[in-house]
Amino acid sequence: xxxxxxxxxxxxxxxxxxxxxxxxxxxxxxxxxxxxxxxxxxxxxxxxxxxxxxxxxxxxxxxxxxxxxxxxxxxxxxxxxxxxxxxxxxxxxxxxxxxxxxxxxxxxxxxxxxxxxxxxxxxxxxxxxxxxxxxxxxxxxxxxxxxxxxxxxxxxxxxxxxxxxxxxxxxxxxxxxxxxxxxxxxxxxxxxxxxxxxxxxxxxxxxxxxxxxxxxxxxxxxxxxxxxxxxxxxxxxxxxxxxxxxxxxxxxxxxxxxxxxxxxxxxxxxxxxxxxxxxxxxxxxxxxxxxxxxxxxxxxxxxxxxxxxxxxxxxxxxxxxxxxxxxxxxxxxxxxxxxxxxxxxxxxxxxxxxxxxxxxxxxxxxxxx
Amino acid sequence: xxxxxxxxxxxxxxxxxxxxxxxxxxxxxxxxxxxxxxxxxxxxxxxxxxxxxxxxxxxxxxxxxxxxxxxxxxxxxxxxxxxxxxxxxxxxxxxxxxxxxxxxxxxxxxxxxxxxxxxxxxxxxxxxxxxxxxxxxxxxxxxxxxxxxxxxxxxxxxxxxxxxxxxxxxxxxxxxxxxxxxxxxxxxxxxxxxxxxxxxxxxxxxxxxxxxxxxxxxxxxxxxxx
Ligand SMILES: Nc1ncnc2c1ncn2[C@@H]1O[C@H](COP(=O)(O)OP(=O)(O)OP(=O)(O)O)[C@@H](O)[C@H]1O
Ligand SMILES: [Mg+2]
Numbered sequence: 001x002x003x004x005x006x007x008x009x010x011x012x013x014x015x016x017x018x019x020x021x022x023x024x025x026x027x028x029x030x031x032x033x034x035x036x037x038x039x040x041x042x043x044x045x046x047x048x049x050x051x052x053x054x055x056x057x058x059x060x061x062x063x064x065x066x067x068x069x070x071x072x073x074x075x076x077x078x079x080x081x082x083x084x085x086x087x088x089x090x091x092x093x094x095x096x097x098x099x100x101x102x103x104x105x106x107x108x109x110x111x112x113x114x115x116x117x118x119x120x121x122x123x124x125x126x127x128x129x130x131x132x133x134x135x136x137x138x139x140x141x142x143x144x145x146x147x148x149x150x151x152x153x154x155x156x157x158x159x160x161x162x163x164x165x166x167x168x169x170x171x172x173x174x175x176x177x178x179x180x181x182x183x184x185x186x187x188x189x190x191x192x193x194x195x196x197x198x199x200x201x202x203x204x205x206x207x208x209x210x211x212x213x214x215x216x217x218x219x220x221x222x223x224x225x226x227x228x229x230x231x232x233x234x235x236x237x238x239x240x241x242x243x244x245x246x247x248x249x250x251x252x253x254x255x256x257x258x259x260x261x262x263x264x265x266x267x268x269x270x271x272x273x274x275x276x277x278x279x280x281x282x283x284x285x286x287x288x289x290x291x292x293x294x295x296x297x298x299x300x301x302x303x304x305x306x307x308x309x310x311x312x313x314x315x316x317x318x319x320x321x322x323x324x325x326x327x328x329x330x331x332x333x334x335x336x337x338x339x340x341x342x343x344x345x346x347x348x349x350x351x352x353x354x355x356x357x358x359x360x361x362x363x364x365x366x367x368x369x
Numbered sequence: 370x371x372x373x374x375x376x377x378x379x380x381x382x383x384x385x386x387x388x389x390x391x392x393x394x395x396x397x398x399x400x401x402x403x404x405x406x407x408x409x410x411x412x413x414x415x416x417x418x419x420x421x422x423x424x425x426x427x428x429x430x431x432x433x434x435x436x437x438x439x440x441x442x443x444x445x446x447x448x449x450x451x452x453x454x455x456x457x458x459x460x461x462x463x464x465x466x467x468x469x470x471x472x473x474x475x476x477x478x479x480x481x482x483x484x485x486x487x488x489x490x491x492x493x494x495x496x497x498x499x500x501x502x503x504x505x506x507x508x509x510x511x512x513x514x515x516x517x518x519x520x521x522x523x524x525x526x527x528x529x530x531x532x533x534x535x536x537x538x539x540x541x542x543x544x545x546x547x548x549x550x551x552x553x554x555x556x557x558x559x560x561x562x563x564x565x566x567x568x569x570x571x572x573x574x575x576x577x578x579x580x581x582x583x584x585x586x587x588x589x590x591x592x593x594x595x
Contacts, residue, residue, distance in 0.1 A: 002480045003469070010468040010509070280464040283425055284525065285453020286481045287446070360427040361449075364464050364539065365416050 003281070007274075007293025018266055019302050022341075023309025025259040029252060029337050030314045034327050036248035039172075040241065041326075042138065046109065046170035048235035052116035052203035053212045054221055055090075055234045056173065059227045063237035064337035065092055066171070069198035070226065077223045078202050083210040084219070088112035091183045092203040094173065095190065096153045100143040105173040106150065108133070112181020117203030119177040125163025128178050134163035139174035141324030150176065155189040167326075204228065259341055267299060271352035278356050283364035292353040299349045300342060307338040371434075372565030373399040373422065373533060378431030380417050380588075391417040391501070393588040399533075404559050404566045406576045409585035415569040416461060418585065421534045423456045424448040435533055453482040457526030459555075461537040461569075463518045465510040471521045472497060472506035474526070475528045482529040489528055496524040500554065516547045523551070527558055534559060535568040540575060550579050 008015050041048070047055065047065070056078055061068035078087040091110035096103060099242055111117040119134050125146050128134050134142045143148065150159045159178065169175045178186075187197050206215045212230035220230030229237065236242070271278070278291055311334050323325040375397035382389040391414040399405055409415050420426040422433055424440050432441040435455060443451060452458070465474050472493060479489035497506050500520040510518055519539060526534055536555060541547030552568070556578040559566040568579060576582050584591040 002473075003466070006473060007468045274468075276464070277466045277468070280466060281477070281481070282449070283452070283460070283464070284458060284478070284481060285449055285451075285456075285529075287449055290480065336380060350539070361452075362420050364460050365420045365423075365425055365458070366461070 001294065001297055003291075004297040004301075008296075008298060015298075015302060018263075019305040019309060020076040020105065022259060022263060022303060022306030025255060025342060026306050026337060027313035027317075028310075029255050029259065030205040030334060030340075031317055032248060032252050032255065032311055033333050033337070034182045034314065034318075034330065036245065036252075037330070038327055039323065040244060041167055042172045042242065043170045044170070044235040044238050044241060045136070046107075046175055047238065048231055049167045050203065050231055051118050051120045051304055052088075052090075052231070053206045054084075054128070054202060054204035054216045054219065054228050054230055056087075056202035056216075056223070056226045056228045057234070059220070059225055061227075062239065063227070063229065063234060064239050065200055066094065068200050070200070070202060071196070072199055074199070074223060074226060075202050078204060078219055078226075078228075081215070081219050081222050083207050083215040084204055086116050086205040086209050087119050088115035088203045089180050089199040090117045090203050091180060091187065091197070092170070092200040093183070093187060094171065094189070097155065098151045099148050102143050103153075104142045106172050107154075107170045107173050107175045108152075108183065108186065109170070109175065109177045110186075111177055111203065113179050115203070115207040117201075119163075119165045119168065121165070122163045123166050125161075127163050128182075130179075130182060131159060132162045133159045133178045133179075134165055136175040137164040137323040137366040138169050138326065139176070140164075141322075142174045142329075144174050144176070152186065152190065155186075156265050157186055157189055166323075183267045199272045245250065256340070256344070260344040263299060263303065263341075263345040264351055267295065267349050269354065271295065272357050275355070275359060279361060279364045282359055282361035288357045289351075291356050295352055295356065296346055298347055299345050301340045303338070303345050307334070307341070316348030370401045370436075371398055372401045372403065372436065373397070373567075374432075374434040375418075375422060376432045376434070378418075378421055378428040378433065380414070380421055380426065381429045382417075390423065391588050394549065395585075395588070395590045397583065397590060399565050399567065401565055402560070402563050403581065404556055404568070404579045406582045407567055407569045407585060408571070408573070408576070408582055409569075413585045414588040415585055416537055417588075418590075419458075419537055419567065419569060422533075423458050423535050424452050425458075434517070445461040450483075452477075454484070454529060455531050455533065457529065457531040457534040457564075459519075459522045459526045459534070459536040461541065461581075463510075463522045465518055465521055465525075467510050470509055471502055471513060471517070471524075473539060474510070474521050475524050476526065478529045488530075492528050492530065493524070495521050496527055499558070500524050516543050519551055520554070523555055523558070527562070530562070532564060534564050536566065536568040538569050538571070540570060540572055540588060545574070546566050548572065548575065 058068040075087050093108045096104050097106040148161050216228035318327045378395045380392040421428045475493040479486040497503050552575045
């Protein structure tokens, strides 16, 4: 540790610059992860954070909510499955609407306001009554604010916004929730003469001693034509989610590789530059272990500094966060990224350790040769 | 007591037709409290001999015993540890660690040798005083003169209280006056601490500060001032 700290101290500028660079890259890693969480939340928040434990899809819909059509009678069938405590219909309709004279897309969800699938918790305002909806708070960016009226197109039905929920956006468009029976009314006005009004999903609450995935499988097995899924599987199974996460994983992976290589190569350069000192220290009796330990200690200090810097930058970036585009510092993410960068940087430091181990102490005696 | 025995040591660098025989059946004995001058022209094998004695190089043939330890029998790892505790080396090119101050170049031995830190710290202060570096202890090597660097290197060789001190051309880059000073200092450090020491030199004037002289020519040791 002695030489590690002295060396760091005597080359403050050099190491600060590197810590800065590592910090920026760690920030990039954290920010990309945060961004992907927010974007995925916009895409499938309504499913991932649903208040139901299990969501039931039409089995041929391939976990695509908008392709799923379920007969209303299925709700009763699902209720008979062991482990199911409550079941309620969910209808989803993507429409064009105007709010504040602006034309936008709207995903309108009809749910049982007191049953599974209910919009809970209401973070501001109250549950919707007749002619009213609550919207996901991110929709304020599109002008969906409490007190505003949404006009559906083409029917002209008017709905007043009376509350907000959080992290319940669906398919990246403004998302609103209202009572299922009102939703049926809206459906009939938008599609007059429709013979039946199919549900999109059935929302299920399970007994407290059951596991969602198990009950989901049981529903799949016992009820014809449907597939029961826990929220996480339903969310990650939604078509498109995979390719979004894969793209981000790729970018994050490349960035990660760059951080590790930058640290590894930088230390290799430093090691080669300091080889004469290492040779001397080996000659006066320093073990390879001691020198390697010093190098690893420097890497650890450097990555930790970089991580602190990157986290501060992330905190700065989340200052720009607002309900329309929520960004938050996820402590677990910061820790995971830090530990991962640390472990792999130390591994990349082994390149330098190998160089040190190969240093021949006899060279110290041969003058400046 | 015998401080050092070099027994029939041969060192060949490389192999085949590029092989260089740097030492040829060298025998040498050194007793405690003895300071020996090793005299010889450039390329005669002086540094090679010191390196073999200090465990930096393995001899091609023969053995080296320091005190009661057969150095040539030890593993590389044990030799490293032995160097840290029992051998003090002053290299031909000083070889100070550039990012450590004069004082730290001595105290670093606390992390390397098995001596307790407090002992190293005490001896460091004492040595810096004796070597006339008390007011330069906070300077980096690049801020020191050649003679000052040389003295720091001597301090580092002595600080872990080794039994054997090996000094390679301490006067090469110093003028006569400073060179004499440094050698006198070295002699008094070795004598006052009861060590054994070998000093390589080209310079016949330095011989008067030593107890005995051994000459080396083309890797062969010849006793006496010849
Ligand atoms: N690593 C090496 N590989 C091959 N030959 C070497 C090596 N080191 C030294 N030699 C050769 O061995 C011989 C003795 O070298 P050594 O360095 O011991 O001489 P020296 O007496 O210390 O010389 P100087 O007074 O110039 O320092 C020389 O011929 C030198 O060229
Ligand atoms: Mg030499």
